[in-house]
Amino acid sequence: MISAYTGTQIRAAEQPFLAAGMGDVLMQRASHGLANAVVRELQARSRRLYGASVAVLAGKGNNGGDGLFAASFLAARGMRTTAILTAGTAHAEALAAFERAGGRVHLLADSNASQLAAHVAGADVVIDAILGTGARGGLRGAAAGLVRGLSRGRLASGMPGIVVACDIPSGVDADTGEAHAPVLSADLTVTFAAAKVGLLADPGADHAGRIHVVPIGIEDELPWPAIRRFEPVDLARLLPQPGRRSHKYSRGVLGVVAGSADYPGAAVLACRGALAAGAGMVRYLGPPEVADLVRQSCPEVVCSTGSVAETHVQAWLVGSGMGPGDTEQLRRARDAVESGLPVIADAGALPALPAVLAPQVILTPHAGELAVLLQRLASSPDSPDFDPAPDRTAVESSTLGAARHAAVLTEATVLLKGATTLVASPFQDFYSQADGTAWLATAGSGDVLAGIIGALLAQLGSDVGRFRDAGIDPDERWAAIAALGASLHGLAGAAASGGGPLTAGRISDAVPDVWYKVSLLSKPAGRKRNSHTHPLP
Numbered sequence: 120m121i122s123a124y125t126g127t128q129i130r131a132a133e134q135p136f137l138a139a140g141m142g143d144v145l146m147q148r149a150s151h152g153l154a155n156a157v158v159r160e161l162q163a164r165s166r167r168l169y170g171a172s173v174a175v176l177a178g179k180g181n182n183g184g185d186g187l188f189a190a191s192f193l194a195a196r197g198m199r200t201t202a203i204l205t206a207g208t209a210h211a212e213a214l215a216a217f218e219r220a221g222g223r224v225h226l227l228a229d230s231n232a233s234q235l236a237a238h239v240a241g242a243d244v245v246i247d248a249i250l251g252t253g254a255r256g257g258l259r260g261a262a263a264g265l266v267r268g269l270s271r272g273r274l275a276s277g278m279p280g281i282v283v284a285c286d287i288p289s290g291v292d293a294d295t296g297e298a299h300a301p302v303l304s305a306d307l308t309v310t311f312a313a314a315k316v317g318l319l320a321d322p323g324a325d326h327a328g329r330i331h332v333v334p335i336g337i338e339d340e341l342p343w344p345a346i347r348r349f350e351p352v353d354l355a356r357l358l359p360q361p362g363r364r365s366h367k368y369s370r371g372v373l374g375v376v377a378g379s380a381d382y383p384g385a386a387v388l389a390c391r392g393a394l395a396a397g398a399g400m401v402r403y404l405g406p407p408e409v410a411d412l413v414r415q416s417c418p419e420v421v422c423s424t425g426s427v428a429e430t431h432v433q434a435w436l437v438g439s440g441m442g443p444g445d446t447e448q449l450r451r452a453r454d455a456v457e458s459g460l461p462v463i464a465d466a467g468a469l470p471a472l473p474a475v476l477a478p479q480v481i482l483t484p485h486a487g488e489l490a491v492l493l494q495r496l497a498s499s500p501d502s503p504d505f506d507p508a509p510d511r512t513a514v515e516s517s518t519l520g521a522a523r524h525a526a527v528l529t530e531a532t533v534l535l536k537g538a539t540t541l542v543a544s545p546f547q548d549f550y551s552q553a554d555g556t557a558w559l560a561t562a563g564s565g566d567v568l569a570g571i572i573g574a575l576l577a578q579l580g581s582d583v584g585r586f587r588d589a590g591i592d593p594d595e596r597w598a599a600i601a602a603l604g605a606s607l608h609g610l611a612g613a614a615a616s617g618g619g620p621l622t623a624g625r626i627s628d629a630v631p632d633v634w635y636k637v638s639l640l641s642k643p644a645g646r647k648r649n650s651h652t653h654p655l656p
């Protein structure tokens with residue numbers, strides 16, 4: 120599990136060390152870690168270290184100090200180092216160390232910005248150490264001009280060097296992931312003590328590249344993380360396995376209310392996702408013509424035209440492929456929510472459900488759907504004191520804030536789909552998953568995700584102990600299940616894509632193999648075969 124913290128949490132954890140006069144020690148650890156990461160990055164690309172050119176963009180605070188100290192270590196290894204001081208001044212000891220190590224210093228001004236930009240653009244490594252956790256807002260003045268020029272050059276492939284962000288890309292808000300343009304997108308962010316929230320939420324995550332955490336000795340002081348991310352080894356622990364005496368009903372039955380005359384395929388894709396993710400049984404409720412297609416595509420699914428009340432399941436999936444005119448399906452969706460069972464509510468169900476829900480209801484909007492949901496909630500007569508509702512662009516610029524807001528207002532668990540998928544629980548627990556590939560942006564991909572999460576809800580919804588044992592508050596398990604589903608969907612999408620185009624059906628086809636491979640991570644190494652079993656002849 121990756122845990123991430125706000126800048127404020129990290130600064131509070133540093134406080135006892137600063138009070139004990141250990142600020143210099145922390146900075147040495149941070150800057151050594153940064154320098155080592157630069158060395159490893161060059162080595163990984165088979166670039167020579169001796170003579171490599173390094174340009175550090177250094178602001179006036181401790182972030183700039185980290186960058187200058189790191190560059191002085193790199194100079195000591197024979198690299199040609201240049202510092203661009205973006206604020207006229209810099210951390211005094213770090214600057215002195217840098218100059219002692221032979222680094223060249225330039226003061227950035229409007230008059231020399233384009234000349235320095237050309238120099239930086241030609242460097243083998245650019246270290247962005249302008250702003251860190253102490254930033255307020257984005258880059259200003261000449262620093263903004265320099266970074267804007269470099270970013271344009273990067274987009275035009277004019278910058279072959281490696282960009283390494285020190286702690287966080289300058290201009291990204293460490294607490295929210297909001298990005299104040301211009302931001303120099305990094306290949307690698309070397310972050311200190313722990314990941315920052317802003318690295319795990321878009322659009323900040325767009326700029327972070329790979330994330331490398333350097334411990335600096337304050338980690339024991341860190342509080343409960345502001346946001347978490349499951350890794351494959353966590354899936355190994357949390358995904359269910361059938362017991363020897365399991366039967367289809369004990370494994371979890373999912374009811375699916377999805378699809379319509381206009382979008383029958385969504386029902387098929389959702390059912391296939393659910394079957395692939397281990398539901399003991401899938402029961403489909405919907406129009407006969409959609410049920411026929413479901414039967415043809417997935418003969419395992421039990422179809423009926425009955426009501427929610429007559430259908431015995433452990434969880435419901437509602438809404439994929441449904442529109443505002445699908446009156447009977449929408450009534451079923453509302454009945455499913457009223458049943459009190461866990462529900463994943465997707466697409467067409469989102470505008471049709473009551474404004475206030477419950478934590479076991481997982482809403483799965485993409486940014487556009489979340490904007491519409493927030494607009495509807497803002498105009499609700501029961502909720503006169505909401506902030507102005509955002510449009511899609513506003514949701515995309517503040518994904519974490521929007522997901523959090525929706526979870527607070529609806530009292531449901533909200534999963535915001537995107538390149539980074541965020542999950543917000545109404546109790547303010549957050550997950551961020553980014554296991555997939557941009558090839559997942561294909562029609563029907565969200566229907567498969569709904570099916571996967573539905574299957575996990577049916578299997579895990581009542582397994583309180585599993586979550587408690589894994590250090591997850593049982594009340595928060597709905598958010599954890601949503602994040603597990605997003606992770607599995609992403610891993611399956613990446614496996615199925617293999618770097619090329621993907622169709623939604625292939626995501627579900629890849630789930631069982633991903634599930635099996637992930638589950639091997641929890642097995643002790645070297646015990647491949649039970650000693651009491653005999654190999655088949």
Ligand SMILES: NC(=O)C1=CN([C@@H]2O[C@H](COP(=O)(O)OP(=O)(O)OC[C@H]3O[C@@H](n4cnc5c(N)ncnc54)[C@H](OP(=O)(O)O)[C@@H]3O)[C@@H](O)[C@H]2O)[C@@H](O)CC1
Pocket residue numbers: 133137142145146149150178179180181182183185206249250251252253254255256257258259285286287311335
């Ligand atoms: N504390 C520790 O022990 C450790 C900290 N560590 C490192 O320190 C970093 C945090 O350092 P920090 O607190 O000095 O803040 P930092 O991000 O460098 O910038 C703040 C400076 O910039 C200025 N400024 C603010 N906004 C601005 C803007 N929009 N545009 C322009 N300027 C702006 C602001 O000046 P002001 O505006 O207040 O005059 C202030 O001087 C952290 O990310 C990590 O890298 C590690 O070494 C581990 C140990």
Ligand SMILES: Nc1ncnc2c1ncn2[C@@H]1O[C@H](COP(=O)(O)OP(=O)(O)O)[C@@H](O)[C@H]1O
Pocket residue numbers: 485536537538539540555556557558559560561562563564565566567568608
């Ligand atoms: N650029 C991207 N990178 C990774 N995953 C993505 C990207 N764009 C979309 N996805 C994922 O693909 C799925 C798309 O879902 P959705 O927008 O509902 O599609 P549809 O309505 O066509 O089924 C979500 O799981 C989302 O997180």
Ligand SMILES: [K+]
Pocket residue numbers: 182247248249250251284285286287288289
């Ligand atoms: K930085």
